[in-house]
Amino acid sequence: MMTRGLLITVSGASGTGKGTVCKRLLDLTPTLIYSISATTRAPREGELDGREYFFFSRDQFVEKINRNEFLEYADVYGNYYGTLRSYVDGQLADGRDVLLEIDTQGALKVQKACPEGVFIFLLPPSLEELKQRIMGRGTESPESLAKRLKSAPLEIEIGRQYDYVVVNDSVERAVDQIKSIIAAEHCRVDRSAGLFDTFKS
């Protein structure tokens, strides 16, 4: 019996460690597909259309926006980035679980477009730890750092609108919990009507 895959969204405040957790999760879960974004930025050396990104011209992208072809999109420093509905739908229809690593604003848009998705919010162990992590990157100006830290508590409040919360105090533990969430969601009765149908007398 072919069952539809799950759209797994992992999100969280900037600096929480989404990228590291998602990379490890993908390494340990060969059946999980990383969602490829669409973008208007130019391909870099070695990047392939349909592998790193789906590359579009600005006109093409805007046309797709107008046709409501994105689950979410955003303008990031003058380039568009987005998640194509058709791409995600195709994977899910083929029974594959799709992982979407995305910021908090994007996740809320996806939740609206795809409420049957699974929305996981990653928390830092503490605000102090978040500060250390952002500072540890060494890429922030003092102004940018101050701005990030000020907005962090508000960004974390957004997590209350998700389905699950996972504390990233250890990458392995966070990945284990996300794996459990995916396994559990596959067992949800409201996703298993077909299973019960096979027992009908």
Next chain:
Amino acid sequence: MMTRGLLITVSGASGTGKGTVCKRLLDLTPTLIYSISATTRAPREGELDGREYFFFSRDQFVEKINRNEFLEYADVYGNYYGTLRSYVDGQLADGRDVLLEIDTQGALKVQKACPEGVFIFLLPPSLEELKQRIMGRGTESPESLAKRLKSAPLEIEIGRQYDYVVVNDSVERAVDQIKSIIAAEHCRVDRSAGLFDTFKS
């Protein structure tokens, strides 16, 4: 931060293998407490009040029924069996997860009394396999076997009212899935308000 434990109910049609799965789950999960039932049947040699069962006289039990002290109870061949609300509540308040292995009718009563519980329905791999398992017990008369098999599809339909469904095609796999469900439920945002409160600015 002390968080409330989860009431985990494992149920399913007669012959699905609830007992074996729950025993293995408890062996592998030392933090999980098996719910001790109350009964009016007499203690057997070696049984201790509060260990195997809470033993009550018929009068005591009926008084507790009238005071609404049971999450569920049933009369089984002239003896009462039930689950004491105060016992379960005490364990949950102390942060312990409680496992309730119970028939489908009992589970529906518990669901009404305790909707925040986690309700897991165990399915046999097939009706044919269920038949083999019940016959394998060798304890059924032909009439009783016929009755059980006739009622099985209807009993399985009850599972659609649960939260999760797990196919017991292998005890280890079923136990793994239940462990994932418990881990995932602990991550649910609607059980984690206190976690978010610690990040309030």
